[in-house]
Amino acid sequence: MRILFIGFGNVAKExxxxxIQRDLYPALNLESRVVGIFTGRHGGLEKKDxxxxxxxxxxxxxxxxxxxxxxxxxxxxxxxxxxTLDYDVLVELSALSIEDRGEPAASHIKTALERxxxxxxxNKGPVSFRYRELKELAEKNGALYLFESAVMDGAPLFNFxxxxxxxxxxxxxxxxxxxxxxxxxxxxxxxxxxxxxxxMAQEAGIAEADPSMDVDGWDxxxxxxxxxxxxxxxxxxxxxVERDGIRAVTPDMAQDAxxxxxxLKLLCRxxxxxxxxxASVRVEEVSRDDVFCLIxxxxxAVRIESDLMHxxxxxxxxPDLLDTAYGVIEDLITIxxxxxxx
Amino acid sequence: MRILFIGFGNVAKExxxxxIQRDLYPALNLESRVVGIFTGRHGGLEKKDxxxxxxxxxxxxxxxxxxxxxxxxxxxxxxxxxxTLDYDVLVELSALSIEDRGEPAASHIKTALERxxxxxxxNKGPVSFRYRELKELAEKNGALYLFESAVMDGAPLFNFxxxxxxxxxxxxxxxxxxxxxxxxxxxxxxxxxxxxxxxMAQEAGIAEADPSMDVDGWDxxxxxxxxxxxxxxxxxxxxxVERDGIRAVTPDMAQDAxxxxxxLKLLCRxxxxxxxxxASVRVEEVSRDDVFCLIxxxxxAVRIESDLMHxxxxxxxxPDLLDTAYGVIEDLITIxxxxxxx
Numbered sequence: 298m299r300i301l302f303i304g305f306g307n308v309a310k311e312x313x314x315x316x317i318q319r320d321l322y323p324a325l326n327l328e329s330r331v332v333g334i335f336t337g338r339h340g341g342l343e344k345k346d347x348x349x350x351x352x353x354x355x356x357x358x359x360x361x362x363x364x365x366x367x368x369x370x371x372x373x374x375x376x377x378x379x380x381t382l383d384y385d386v387l388v389e390l391s392a393l394s395i396e397d398r399g400e401p402a403a404s405h406i407k408t409a410l411e412r413x414x415x416x417x418x419x420n421k422g423p424v425s426f427r428y429r430e431l432k433e434l435a436e437k438n439g440a441l442y443l444f445e446s447a448v449m450d451g452a453p454l455f456n457f458x459x460x461x462x463x464x465x466x467x468x469x470x471x472x473x474x475x476x477x478x479x480x481x482x483x484x485x486x487x488x489x490x491x492x493x494x495x496x497m498a499q500e501a502g503i504a505e506a507d508p509s510m511d512v513d514g515w516d517x518x519x520x521x522x523x524x525x526x527x528x529x530x531x532x533x534x535x536x537x538v539e540r541d542g543i544r545a546v547t548p549d550m551a552q553d554a555x556x557x558x559x560x561l562k563l564l565c566r567x568x569x570x571x572x573x574x575x576a577s578v579r580v581e582e583v584s585r586d587d588v589f590c591l592i593x594x595x596x597x598a599v600r601i602e603s604d605l606m607h608x609x610x611x612x613x614x615x616p617d618l619l620d621t622a623y624g625v626i627e628d629l630i631t632i633x634x635x636x637x638x639x
Numbered sequence: 640m641r642i643l644f645i646g647f648g649n650v651a652k653e654x655x656x657x658x659i660q661r662d663l664y665p666a667l668n669l670e671s672r673v674v675g676i677f678t679g680r681h682g683g684l685e686k687k688d689x690x691x692x693x694x695x696x697x698x699x700x701x702x703x704x705x706x707x708x709x710x711x712x713x714x715x716x717x718x719x720x721x722x723t724l725d726y727d728v729l730v731e732l733s734a735l736s737i738e739d740r741g742e743p744a745a746s747h748i749k750t751a752l753e754r755x756x757x758x759x760x761x762n763k764g765p766v767s768f769r770y771r772e773l774k775e776l777a778e779k780n781g782a783l784y785l786f787e788s789a790v791m792d793g794a795p796l797f798n799f800x801x802x803x804x805x806x807x808x809x810x811x812x813x814x815x816x817x818x819x820x821x822x823x824x825x826x827x828x829x830x831x832x833x834x835x836x837x838x839m840a841q842e843a844g845i846a847e848a849d850p851s852m853d854v855d856g857w858d859x860x861x862x863x864x865x866x867x868x869x870x871x872x873x874x875x876x877x878x879x880v881e882r883d884g885i886r887a888v889t890p891d892m893a894q895d896a897x898x899x900x901x902x903l904k905l906l907c908r909x910x911x912x913x914x915x916x917x918a919s920v921r922v923e924e925v926s927r928d929d930v931f932c933l934i935x936x937x938x939x940a941v942r943i944e945s946d947l948m949h950x951x952x953x954x955x956x957x958p959d960l961l962d963t964a965y966g967v968i969e970d971l972i973t974i975x976x977x978x979x980x981x
Contacts, residue, residue: 315947322946325806452951453803460802461795463972464667465965588933588954604664605657605965609794612930612952623807623947630805 298629298638301333301382303375303405304390307502308419308446309334310357311622312388313350327630328639333382335375337391339363343371343382376401379408385638388625389418392506395515395535399426406431406442413438415636417628419446419621425522426534441635443628448474448520449597450616451624457611458528458601465605467528469568472599473592474520476616477504477511478543478563483593485551486560491544503595503617513542514563514578521565521576528601529567531574539577546580558585562592565599588612640971640980643675643724645717645747646732649844650761650788651676652699653964654730655692669972670981675724677717679733681705685713685724718743721750727980730967731760734848737857737877741768748773748784755780757978759970761788761963767864768876783977785970790816790862791939792958793966799953800870800943807947809870811910814941815934816862818958819846819853820885820905825935827893828902833886845937845959855884856905856920863907863918870943871909873916881919888922900927904934907941930954 302309315322316329331348335341342348342363356364364370371378379387387409391402399422406416406423410431418424423431424444435442445455449472453460458467473479480503481494495512498504510516518538525531543563554561559582567576583590588610592598598612613620632638644651657664658671673690677683684690684705698706706712713720721729729751733744741764748758748765752773760766765773766786777784787797791814795802800809815821822845823836837854840846852858860880867873885905896903901924909918925932930952934940940954955962974980 322806322808324808325947327806451948453799456803457795457799461798461969463969463976464664464669466664466666586933586935588930591928591930591933593928605667605968606793606962607958608956610952610954610956612954614950614952616949620948626947627803627805634805 298327298329298633299332299383299385300329300388301378301384301386302331302388302390303335303379304392305334305336305339306390307618308621308625309388309390310354311618312625313354315622315626317351327626327633329629332384333371333378334363335371335373335378336363337375341371341373341375341378342369343373343378344369345383375405376408379405384414386629386632387414387416389416389420391420393420393422393510393516393519395422395510395519398534399423403427403431407434410434410438410440410442413440415441415632416443417625417632418444419625420444421447421516421519421523424527425519428523428526429532441632443631445628446621446624448523449599449611449613450620451622451627452597452611452613452616452620453627454599454611455527462603462606465603467601467603469566469602470524470528470599471564471566473562473589473597474565474599475511475517475563476595476597478517479592479596480594482543482546482551482561482563485546485548486555488548488552490548491546512544514540517563517565517578521567521578525567525574525576529569529574531567531576533574533576539575539579541579543580554582559583560590562589564589640669640671640975641674641725641727642671642730643677643720643726643728644673644730644732645677645721646734647676647678647681648732649960650963650967651730651732652696653960654967655696657964657968659693669968669975671971674726675713675720676705677713677715677720678705679717683713683715683717683720684711685715685720686711687725717747718750721747726756728971728974729756729758731758731762733762735762735764735852735858735861737764737852737861740876741765745769745773749776752776752780752782752784755782757783757974758785759967759974760786761967762786763789763858763861763865766869767861770865770868771874783974785973787970788963788966790865791941791953791955792962793964793969794939794953794955794958794962795969796941796953797869798969804945804948807945809943809945811908811944812866812870812941813906813908815904815931815939816907816941817853817859817905818937818939820859821934821938822936824885824888824893824903824905827888827890828897830890830894832890833888854886856882859905859907859920863909863920867909867916867918871911871916873909873918875916875918881917881921883921885922896924901925902932904931906931
């Protein structure tokens with residue numbers, strides 16, 4: 298399977314580490330060759346017979362640039378690479394953009410799908426802004442567009458619903474889907490400030506580069522829109538989500554809730570109103586006997602409501618980059634198996 | 640799809656209700672014809688062009704017998720029915736037997752698989768005592784042997800691992816997998832006795848007919864063995880599980896744990912020791928910040944450990960017969976789609 302990376306941040310590095318250290322994962326059976334790596338800030342690399350990922354990781358660590366092998370450097374832009382290179386799957390890992398409504402990632406994905414090339418992406422922008430269009434484009438061109446890691450890291454949330462709930466109709470969901478605000482709220486319960494919490498999350502490499510993506514609820518709004526559209530057939534964007542953030546929460550408020558046996562959580566919800574699907578992101582008080590109350594630090598959880606099962610809740614205790622990377626790899630395995638790639 | 644029911648208790652009745660009230664479930668697309676119903680206590684029915692399930696449910700409710708249409712009565716035993724009737728899928732729903740090592744259900748299933756007929760079963764006996772043999776038999780004969788509802792009702796636990804964790808190796812699990820003992824322990828925390836708890840669970844129709852299946856940990860041992868064998872490649876039976884029950888727990892002990900901020904839970908665990916897979920069922924103290932602590936009444940939860948994801952926990956809040964029935968129906972949809980049945 299020939300892979301083109303667009304975006305080569307922490308998730309791509311972790312995927313590369315897994316590819317290199319294959320012996321640690323005895324059941325992982327995935328032959329991959331990375332034929333291109335294109336980034337916004339570090340330029341691009343291209344090599345038909347496969348880029349040496351170990352060299353790339355070492356060079357990034359040592360010199361914060363892509364490679365020493367100059368002959369592999371490419372002058373293509375990421376979009377040109379998606380349009381012209383010879384690859385089987387685009388792994389789209391650029392950062393979320395609300396302002397640009399999922400661009401430029403959406404265009405990278407669209408370009409690949411138009412060529413009948415499949416896409417695995419952890420980027421929640423395109424799936425939350427353009428899901429219907431991209432899905433139809435994939436179907437029309439015999440390709441797959443998968444994005445398990447776009448919500449709840451690699452925890453199989455989309456796949457749980459599509460692969461394990463056959464015949465059931467999903468009527469609603471609720472969940473804690475943004476680890477960073479959850480971490481900050483936990484920190485404020487101990488008296489810490491919003492600013493300290495943001496700084497700690499950024500130092501841990503978990504917060505979005507732009508703090509307002511988390512703090513003002515844009516990241517969870519994108520996730521809520523993605524779930525509403527994919528799981529419930531909705532047709533909304535992150536801009537349609539009734540959105541709240543945690544900027545107005547003070548340490549006093551967080552501590553007061555704890556004193557009353559409650560906790561403040563930034564909850565995403567999706568629901569149906571006739572044929573319309575809605576979503577919200579709100580700070581809510583959660584009681585001590587609710588599973589959501591136990592989600593601390595960077596943890597996440599989602600509760601799925603359907604017509605043929607009582608609610609199931611998927612809880613992810615302490616996700617990190619491994620989980621996000623694995624979600625993309627699971628998508629790659631699905632693409633390989635569905636399309637009969639080698 | 641032509642279905643043969645062996646066992647027609649609460650789960651089969653709920654499945655029948657769903658089949659009859661199909662308009663309540665808009666995404667449920669399953670054409671089924673029940674060509675036989677065979678029970679241990681109520682005899683058997685057989686009708687090639689499909690048994691009227693509404694009539695059967697009404698008759699069972701009114702007169703506690705299978706049907707008024709005498710010409711449909713069959714003198715076959717359940718095993719003879721599995722061996723001779725013309726059907727596509729055996730739905731095996733007879734009760735768990737530890738003493739008889741999963742019999743007679745295991746023989747019903749074996750007989751169907753030998754004929755190349757697929758099986759959907761909620762019975763944890765055969766999967767915990769004879770999984771390898773039955774799975775190999777199914778593969779050899781081009782049939783499927785599925786049992787999603789055998790553990791954690793219809794919550795997609797087996798399917799989560801097989802369909803959503805591709806490439807990952809499962810290294811361990813822990814969970815609350817017996818709703819009845821969980822209910823009884825919750826009841827004892829309020830000062831109630833073991834005997835009262837058993838009686839209440841039986842009146843709710845949730846407890847196994849033989850209370851020792853739950854109270855002495857046999858039901859969770861069967862579930863732990865099933866998970867160890869199916870998810871982790873183990874080769875153990877319920878008799879190999881390090882087994883504890885809740886008989887020695889007193890209301891004082893349960894209340895004392897609560898006073899210390901803990902709860903007593905009957906926990907199943909599975910783990911690897913080199914190439915060997917082990918399982919246990921033990922009363923353990925669970926702390927207030929553990930998700931398992933929030934599982935009350937008949938709820939269940941399982942935590943799955945693997946090499947490519949941090950632990951994921953699946954929580955089932957308040958399962959009832961709907962969930963178990965749906966799990967079997969999901970198996971039927973899988974069988975239909977995998978084998979191209981109509």
